[in-house]
Amino acid sequence: MNADDALVLLRISNLNKNFGGLQVTNNVSLDMRAGVITTLVGPNGAGKTTLFNLITGHLTPSSGDILWQGESIVGKSHWQIARCGIARSFQDLRLFNHMTVEENILTVMEPASWIWQPGGRAGRRAREERAMDILARTHLLDKAKTRAIDLAYAERKFLSLARIMATDAKMWLLDEPASGLDRGSYELFLDLLRTEVRHGVTVCIIEHNLDIVIGISDRIAFLDQGRLLADGDPNTVLNDPHLAAIYFGEQAA
Numbered sequence: 001m002n003a004d005d006a007l008v009l010l011r012i013s014n015l016n017k018n019f020g021g022l023q024v025t026n027n028v029s030l031d032m033r034a035g036v037i038t039t040l041v042g043p044n045g046a047g048k049t050t051l052f053n054l055i056t057g058h059l060t061p062s063s064g065d066i067l068w069q070g071e072s073i074v075g076k077s078h079w080q081i082a083r084c085g086i087a088r089s090f091q092d093l094r095l096f097n098h099m100t101v102e103e104n105i106l107t108v109m110e111p112a113s114w115i116w117q118p119g120g121r122a123g124r125r126a127r128e129e130r131a132m133d134i135l136a137r138t139h140l141l142d143k144a145k146t147r148a149i150d151l152a153y154a155e156r157k158f159l160s161l162a163r164i165m166a167t168d169a170k171m172w173l174l175d176e177p178a179s180g181l182d183r184g185s186y187e188l189f190l191d192l193l194r195t196e197v198r199h200g201v202t203v204c205i206i207e208h209n210l211d212i213v214i215g216i217s218d219r220i221a222f223l224d225q226g227r228l229l230a231d232g233d234p235n236t237v238l239n240d241p242h243l244a245a246i247y248f249g250e251q252a253a
């Protein structure tokens with residue numbers, strides 16, 4: 001293993017996924033390196049969500065491999081992959097709407113959050129303190145006792161991030177995490193993401209809004225019709241006229 005390989009957390013290797021006769025992932029190879037924010041960009045139906053589903057074990061590849069820290073995770077269930085340290089957010093957020101913000105966090109720390117589990121009362125107290133720390137970092141401290149359903153839209157987005165933070169995942173897969181945020185919330189979100197990345201989190205984002213893509217990305221992976229057409233620094237990828245034409249639908253791939 002050379003020095004570059006040592007930085008690769010997740011390696012996608014010659015990955016294919018077919019649904020019947022439809023090939024939605026076509027020989028994709030992509031490395032995600034520690035401490036880097038990679039954005040998946042591409043027109044509708046390019047295969048971005050499918051790639052997330054393949055990484056998280058919600059779908060099984062037709063062929064190819066996905067290595068997490070050098071070990072194949074293909075064939076593992078989605079909860080086994082989550083336990084490896086890969087967490088995911090969804091566009092529809094999937095919060096526990098009728099639980100409080102604090103409960104939404106503590107539930108993610110299951111199974112160890114129950115009083116009769118190892119650690120007992122002291123363990124529970126430590127988890128509550130950690131939950132409060134996460135809520136402070138996600139600007140939700142004063143909402144700890146508010147039910148998720150009663151939060152504003154941006155607060156719900158921050159809660160979905162807080163839940164990922166509570167899992168201690170090393171890799172975050174985020175599906176349009178900044179869409180619909182007002183400018184102030186977007187700046188807070190960006191600060192939060194940059195801080196977490198500085199502390200060692202690796203992030204992959206699906207995003208359509210090019211302003212957000214430019215603001216967030218260290219690296220862009222451009223997909224079209226299941227194929228990875230480019231993987232590189234944002235300026236190079238976004239200034240490629242061929243990719244721009246595909247993205248804006250002016251020509252076929």
Ligand SMILES: Nc1ncnc2c1ncn2[C@@H]1O[C@H](COP(=O)(O)OP(=O)(O)OP(=O)(O)O)[C@@H](O)[C@H]1O
Nearest residue numbers: 019022024042043044045046047048049050051223
């Ligand atoms: N379960 C499935 N069965 C059959 N086809 C599927 C299935 N899931 C996805 N597809 C097809 O795979 C292709 C890629 O879909 P995917 O949702 O991954 O694209 P995407 O890039 O995330 O698109 P969008 O930006 O619109 O969300 C599409 O043609 C879609 O219709």
